[in-house]
């Protein structure tokens with residue numbers, strides 16, 4: 001079993017696959033996440049690939065303050081992901097509700113719904129900040145190994 | 146063949162945002178489609194009533210991250226109308242400039258997404274790389290890449306220097322060159338033509354009947370553009386063409402947006418080369434006089450309408466936003482029907498949906514006792530009257 005665990009961590013570090021979920025964001029962060037995948041910033045050089053289904057993903061990248069409608073869907077998607085899994089909260093509204101704090105339709109902050117591993121602040125986050133967050137996440141998993 | 150109903154969304158790889166389509170399928174063909182909204186509903190209009198006018202500026206900017214300038218400009222025009230403030234001409238010019246830069250960024254973004262949905266990933270990577278040039282321009286002018294916050298009540302926050310002007314013009318030249326390549330690609334590439342022609346048909350009559358707006362309507366031959374119909378900012382002084390296409394399909398929408406890019410470059414150059422001199426903002430008191438105002442704005446996706454009611458305090462009594470995607474969704478349902486399942490993502494992407502804008506609508510009951518009913522005819526008359534007062538006459542149409 002030990003060898004298997006090692007293999008899983010190794011593959012996670014070499015090529016973390018991500019799933020992007022919009023839980024009521026204003027789109028600002030979403031386009032910056034996609035931006036990070038395109039030629040100027042190119043997070044694919046860290047082996048990150050955007051995946052279409054939660055069942056293939058290692059990291060759930062969530063933007064938005066979590067609307068009441070989306071909360072249970074977000075949970076379902078998280079539950080469908082295989083272990084080990086991580087959640088990245090992107091943007092001020094993902095971290096704490098940001099500008100939407102106090103709106104009746106939101107449960108401010110992703111950490112009220114899911115355990116979050118990395119918080120990336122900014123409204124919207126800059127692609128450089130996303131890359132920094134990814135690298136920090138990879139480093140922290142490496143440290144635990 | 147028996148019918149089956151499949152849900153598409155709220156989380157689906159083809160959709161960048163949460164929305165849900167219920168598709169009734171007969172084999173591979175779609176025989177019915179309904180749209181479900183509300184996954185993105187945050188309650189911003191209510192929140193806007195609890196914040197001051199200046200705070201609302203930053204809240205309403207976050208209605209949408211792609212057309213943030215559209216929403217703030219439309220909102221601020223209302224506020225300034227109520228406050229009876231004379232916005233300096235230079236500020237209007239800077240707002241126009243940012244508005245057109247925003248259109249360029251939004252259309253390039255769309256072109257990439259459409260390419261991606263077609264399976265043409267190279268196009269996606271190309272356009273998004275070029276889009277960075279516009280974002281750099283916006284960052285140069287306003288300090289931010291996405292939420293520019295250039296507007297402030299009474300004018301704009303920042304002035305444009307000669308160096309900034311030169312830098313923006315340089316980047317626009319580069320983009321104009323790239324865009325001519327995209328236009329060639331969109332109109333000549335065999336795969337693009339095969340994927341887009343005769344897909345997602347929206348005939349002229351249906352576009353009118355379902356109230357399509359923006360590039361979606363213009364691609365069905367409907368010459369509808371707020372910048373021409375009811376010019377705001379500096380548009381009445383600018384020289385630009387209203388682009389339409391009559392193929393009524395995804396191809397038409399592609400061509401309209403690509404050609405609009407060229408028009409936007411033209412306008413950006415005109416604005417920058419004729420920047421009026423003067424101050425960039427005037428002071429406006431915190432309390433806005435009581436009254437009501439409605440304004441329209443041509444956002445990249447179509448007509449955006451803002452309503453504002455003030456009660457004389459420093460907080461608005463009611464803010465109402467009608468974002469363009471809401472008007473276009475009925476057309477999507479029509480476009481999907483009779484089409485093939487495989488074309489669904491492309492057809493949906495073709496109206497450039499923006500759910501974060503749209504999902505604020507709530508059904509609202511008028512206060513009991515003070516209910517006033519308007520028939521369709523009354524409403525029409527009311528609208529005609531109001532517009533005639535503003536100098537726009539629709540009766541001749």
Ligand code: SF4
Pocket residue numbers: 025026027028029030063064065090091092093094098099122123124125207210
């Ligand atoms: S953090 Fe700001 S930019 Fe990002 S989704 Fe939230 S409101 Fe939009």
